[in-house]
Amino acid sequence: MAEPEFQQAYNEIVSSLKESTLFEKHPKYEKVLPVVSVPERIIQFRVTWENDKGEQEVASGYRVQYNSAKGPYKGGLRFHPSVNLSILKFLGFEQIFKNALTGLNMGGGKGGLCVNLKGRSDNEIRRICYAFMRELSKHIGQDTDVPAGDIGVGGREIGYLFGAFRAYRNSWEGVLTGKGLNWGGSLIRPEATGYGVVYFTQAMIDFATKGKESFAGKSVAISGAGNVAQFAALKVIELGGTVVSLSDSKGCIISNAGITAEQIAAIAEAKIHFKSLEEIVGEYSAFAENKVKYIAGARPWLNAGKVDIALPCATQNELSGDEAKGLVAAGVKFVAEGSNMGCTPEAIEVFETARSTAKSVSDSVWYAVGKASNCGGVAVSGLEMAQNSQRTRWTRETVDKELKKIMINCFNDCVNAAQEYTVEASKENLPSLVKGANIAGFVKVADAMFDQGDVF
Incomplete structure (x- = not known):
């Protein structure tokens, strides 16, 4: 099956790495590419619900658990008519390296449902979320996979999804991020x-x-x-x-x-x-x-x-x-x-x-x-996970300060990687943040995979 979005994301990483001196200086990293580009697990499932007219509807639900070398799978859920495996694989693949660039312990994943929520009532959206989570709840957990929101999944949907998980698993845990402030969410997460x-x-x-x-x-x-x-x-x-x-x-x-x-x-x-x-x-x-x-x-x-x-x-x-x-x-x-x-x-x-x-x-x-x-969103999701583990909530100022620090560190990592591994960076021009981001994120993930025996 053609996967144009995934292929585009993959090609960007490959071109950045191959146009750099990374493989020349450290040949071992080249063997990581074919391994990291294959998801550890793809879950596809049927989601059925009753709409407001009393009719049954059905759609395809997905979770691409791409890479867990750096931590639990982490990435959003998208509820949109355009959702398909190519888009979710592209998003999940990007998420691996994005999450690594935050410096936090998070792997990469993505999921969603091929559905249009426009024109549906709150009650019907609640039924859709419960139907989706009925299957997804078997595959996620605070130490396994921690989804978040994405296009079509905002605070309302996260609330319904969390309520469904809690009911199905009889467990209150930091399994979703983007939660309401009254029940485990973090300040600054929406922003x-x-x-x-x-x-x-x-x-x-x-x-x-x-x-x-x-x-x-x-x-x-x-x-x-x-x-x-x-x-x-x-x-x-x-x-x-x-x-x-x-x-x-x-x-x-x-x-x-x-x-x-x-x-x-x-x-x-x-x-x-x-x-x-x-x-x-x-x-x-x-x-x-x-x-x-x-x-x-x-x-x-x-x-x-x-x-x-x-x-x-x-x-x-x-x-x-x-x-x-x-x-x-x-x-x-x-x-x-x-x-x-x-x-x-x-x-x-x-x-x-x-x-x-x-x-x-x-x-x-x-x-x-x-x-x-744009790794700030998942960075604060990681901070939300930390707060859930501590059973506490940080102040707005604390979260904002940590977010700003993470973004500046991410920028510096990208610049340093570009300056170390690209020939052009030795010239007077500004370094390539495309190559720098791809190299820095890749090296962080690759090192974890080597250490854990995913690549040998």
């Missing part, structure tokens, strides 16, 4: 991926400008309108940047004056009810005084005007090669993925070429791959 991508980007800005610049005064194009995009936008505003765009699957909104925190709050409230941006702009008072431009059927990249920083925060392959060229022409200097594999290979090539051929750092474009720049 973590969005905040984390901004912290990572700030580290990029600090490195490239030697601490002379920040988000202040920067024009920032963001795609998406879900959890990641919302909190990335709020953190950008807090740091003095101007958010010029957000988007959803039907179109985008553009505001050269800047999308406001009040407008983001309105979007957050409406998106729970699956409203489109077009509907939100027309219905919510926050958009009456501060007008935005809605463009149907468009993504923001070629419509946002001058852009200093681009943060793709929607879904995979959401930024094309032509859009990357448009962003470079619009003056973009920093691109960091809040989504998983947000840029197509063609877009990555455009950004990497603009970086490697720049005459000076000030003329360069610096691109960060999602497994590094």
Whole structure:
């Protein structure tokens, strides 16, 4: 069966490793590739429930338990019509190295259900979650596999899934992350991926400008309108940047004056009810005084005007090669993925070429791959697991401080790996964060696999 998304993720890792000096300096690592690319286990199961019309529905559920050398399988659950094994294998494969880059003890996995939740009642969604967990509960646990949310699985769904697990297994344990604060969740978890991508980007800005610049005064194009995009936008505003765009699957909104925190709050409230941006702009008072431009059927990249920083925060392959060229022409200097594999290979090539051929750092474009720049979400999931094990809850300030530290350490690991294992890093150009992230994450996982006899 063709698996284009997985193949794309695999090819990115392989090209980064083979274009580096890693295998030349340490030949043993080459034998890890064919082993780490095969999941330890793939679980596929039938999920049936009764809809609100009294009819039975059925869908395919999955859990790809990819690699546990670094810790329990860790990765989200996606409830969406596009869910298939190729997408889940790509996400799970990325998750292995992303989780390793956090420095925490977590393996990699991903799962989901091929279903559309739009238009369904809370009661029906609860029945879907209980039906899904009836089978999944046989295969997960706090020391085995700790799923989280993803597209289509937010706080409501995590609550239903946790309640189902507790009922089926008669066990209250930190088996899911993204839980409610009243029953084991962590402060900062909803914000973590969005905040984390901004912290990572700030580290990029600090490195490239030697601490002379920040988000202040920067024009920032963001795609998406879900959890990641919302909190990335709020953190950008807090740091003095101007958010010029957000988007959803039907179109985008553009505001050269800047999308406001009040407008983001309105979007957050409406998106729970699956409203489109077009509907939100027309219905919510926050958009009456501060007008935005809605463009149907468009993504923001070629419509946002001058852009200093681009943060793709929607879904995979959401930024094309032509859009990357448009962003470079619009003056973009920093691109960091809040989504998983947000840029197509063609877009990555455009950004990497603009970086490697720049005459000076000030003329360069610096691109960060999602497994590094968006690892903040799973990092705080790991912190939630730690809090569950301690039966305690840390303060907001403690979690935020740990998140920022993890993102900066991740950035430094990526830079150090690129400087050590890529020839081009010896030049005046900024180091490749694509290669750095892939090499650093791979080495961490490979060393654990060697130590435990997974590779010999």
